[in-house]
Amino acid sequence: MRHEGVPIIDMLKQEEGSILVFSHENPDADTLGSALALYLFLKKKGKKVKVGCKDRVPHFLDFLPHSDEIIELPTPEVFDTGIIVDASGFYRAGTEVKAIKKVRIDHHIGGEFYGIYDYVDPSAPATAYIIYQILKVWDESAIDSQIAECLYAGLATDTGFFKYSNTSAETFQIAKELVEKGADPHRTYMMFSERESLGKMRLISKVLDTLNLYEDGLIAGIIVYDSFFKETGTTYPDSEGLVNFPRSIEGVEVAFALIEKPDEGVWKASLRSKEKVNVANIAQKLGGGGHKYASGCKIKARSTAEALDILLSAIKEELKQEYSQKVQCPA
Incomplete structure (x- = not known):
């Protein structure tokens, strides 16, 4: 030890x-x-x-x-x-x-x-x-x-x-x-x-309707609105693991789940990386933390669009740095 x-x-x-x-x-x-x-x-x-x-x-x-x-x-x-x-x-x-x-x-x-x-x-x-x-x-x-x-x-x-x-x-x-x-x-x-509720299954269905790709498929994300929890009879803990759906798409390097938390006045962002990108750097820039492949943070924003813009800007910046470093490396 x-x-x-x-x-x-x-x-x-x-x-x-x-x-x-x-x-x-x-x-x-x-x-x-x-x-x-x-x-x-x-x-x-x-x-x-x-x-x-x-x-x-x-x-x-x-x-x-x-x-x-x-x-x-x-x-x-x-x-x-x-x-x-x-x-x-x-x-x-x-x-x-x-x-x-x-x-x-x-x-x-x-x-x-x-x-x-x-x-x-x-x-x-x-x-x-x-x-x-x-x-x-x-x-x-x-x-x-x-x-x-x-x-x-x-x-x-x-x-x-x-x-x-x-x-x-x-x-x-x-x-x-x-x-x-x-x-x-x-x-x-x-x-x-393997103990998911029917409500969790319905939550997954709603969340997958928000799935989008960005940056030519390098980024994939979902949005979990507070109304989804109310409509399906679920709660915040039921959002655990949902970020793995966008992460599983071929070609995606960074996946995120943006979860509305009106009780705190923030959006919770869960970030996942497959291999190349250190999502801990992204989370730290936004006041959070975690690991290279799994991190999270909270974003204060007045709207979904603002929260999404803040998050995507940070992800794109990290992607740009990662790929520019790869290009600059000698063969």
Whole structure:
């Protein structure tokens, strides 16, 4: 294990006060799986720990062990230590978190740093991978089947069930170890991917009607209007994964889903890249972040047209830089 993980282990072993492990808003499997795994492990170690999230656990993640123990944030309690997982900073909780000591465990590039207890490794395929390394060094025997299930869910989904470019031989090795400890690959896939509602199917139908290509097919995108959720009886979490439809089109290098969020007065943009373009650069220019192949941001705009123009301008700029660099490279 890399030496960066040692300080956080020592700190947590010595912590006698209250601990909050929490996820980013609009949670995915990596943030909730990582948070729950660390929470369950710390409970086994006798720590005074809670696990929290601003948003309700979405249907596609309610199979995670002990997800019913996640408390709703914000809470008036002031914790001795607050640990955000799979996020670029405390602000990604989407609400206030009161903690005397701040810690970040993450695999995103950049973001906020709080001190020597942070463990940020952008080369890791998922935050669940980092959590597993920490727990394995601390006490591998304490990683039971429920902790393994949480970690496997995070690792599997953040690698596209081992299809994305962040999948390596070591990723498979970690998955193997988690399965040996009790994770169930078939159940995880079924619970995550094959429990869609009829409303979600109708939402997909409406969203696909907005599908458009730009820049001679290098860019593809969809728009998810708030009215679509109301008309189909769905909610924002049901937009999870919709960006993969435009991404699957042949010839597309950058895909996006532009999702209306009137409650926040913003449009949420989910960005995906197949290979050549670093969408993290696009997201960062618009105040967001993420990875080379999967990133996101929020856009403040008065209309759909304005939000779309802002997003497309940033994507086109990155495409132009990427292709101009290729042209300038010597043969």
